[in-house]
Amino acid sequence: MKSLDAGSVRCALVRPVPDSYDRCIRTNREKIDVALARRQHDEYCRALQKLGLSLTWIRGDNALPDSCFVEDTAVVFGEKAVICNMRVKSRANEVVEVAKVMGELKETYRIKPPATIDGGDVLIVEDRVFVGISARTNLHAVTQLKKVLEDSRMNVVPVNVHKVLHLKSACTYLGNEVVILSKGCFDTNVLQGLGKIIVPRGEEYAADCLAVNETVLIAKGHAETRKLVEKEGFRVEELEMSEFRKGDGALTCLSIIL
Ligand code: CIR
Numbered sequence: 001m002k003s004l005d006a007g008s009v010r011c012a013l014v015r016p017v018p019d020s021y022d023r024c025i026r027t028n029r030e031k032i033d034v035a036l037a038r039r040q041h042d043e044y045c046r047a048l049q050k051l052g053l054s055l056t057w058i059r060g061d062n063a064l065p066d067s068c069f070v071e072d073t074a075v076v077f078g079e080k081a082v083i084c085n086m087r088v089k090s091r092a093n094e095v096v097e098v099a100k101v102m103g104e105l106k107e108t109y110r111i112k113p114p115a116t117i118d119g120g121d122v123l124i125v126e127d128r129v130f131v132g133i134s135a136r137t138n139l140h141a142v143t144q145l146k147k148v149l150e151d152s153r154m155n156v157v158p159v160n161v162h163k164v165l166h167l168k169s170a171c172t173y174l175g176n177e178v179v180i181l182s183k184g185c186f187d188t189n190v191l192q193g194l195g196k197i198i199v200p201r202g203e204e205y206a207a208d209c210l211a212v213n214e215t216v217l218i219a220k221g222h223a224e225t226r227k228l229v230e231k232e233g234f235r236v237e238e239l240e241m242s243e244f245r246k247g248d249g250a251l252t253c254l255s256i257i258l
Contacts, residue, residue, distance in 0.1 A: 031246075073098040084111055120169065218251070
């Protein structure tokens with residue numbers, strides 16, 4: 001099966017930056033500029049469109065400060081979509097609108113308690129599905145995902161995650177069997193057989209890249225990482241992500257690629 005994170009993709013779900021975004025869950029105290037976050041989100045959306053994706057918008061909701069991080073609400077596996085059960089209470093209702101839209105597009109399944117999962121913990125690499133066991137995602141979710149995918153060729157592999165919010169904060173798939181990662185956050189032996197780009201120290205944030213139709217979007221200001229990705233033969237575009245970084249989010253978090 002071809003990867004859903006890379007290769008040829010046509011549509012992305014996105015959700016507007018809410019007025020309340022500066023009250024999102026986060027681990028730093030830097031002031032968030034919501035208007036600037038909106039401009040960066042616009043640039044992000046424009047970049048996806050330029051790379052050939054059409055956008056499907058989820059209705060915005062100012063009562064959900066983290067709702068622009070739509071990746072965490074659902075995961076798509078070909079014609080199936082799994083709606084997440086999000087552990088953090090203030091985010092749990094984000095799935096309501098996403099489930100409505102997804103129900104029109106895909107055969108949907110729900111992750112149910114006691115399982116909790118955020119989409120940012122699910123890294124799909126061809127027929128392997130790595131699931132970060134993190135502060136947000138537990139082993140019950142792995143069991144339920146395995147059930148959803150039991151009639152597919154996909155192999156679900158749990159991976160303990162440390163130091164970062166989600167597995168994809170530390171590792172993303174670029175396509176052509178190459179992943180990019182920052183060391184020290186999970187056991188990289190699980191990635192056996194794959195090409196690996198290790199982000200240099202100080203550029204850890206750049207490990208969350210978004211590969212779309214042969215182009216890799218990376219966060220602006222990571223020159224060494226850019227060189228490494230280009231050396232592997234990928235075309236690279238940079239996007240300013242300062243306001244999403246302050247909210248502990250990165251490039252993959254702002255969309256669900258279908
Ligand atoms: C949160 O803590 O849930 C949000 N402020 C950030 C979520 C980022 N999402 C992602 O990495 N997939």
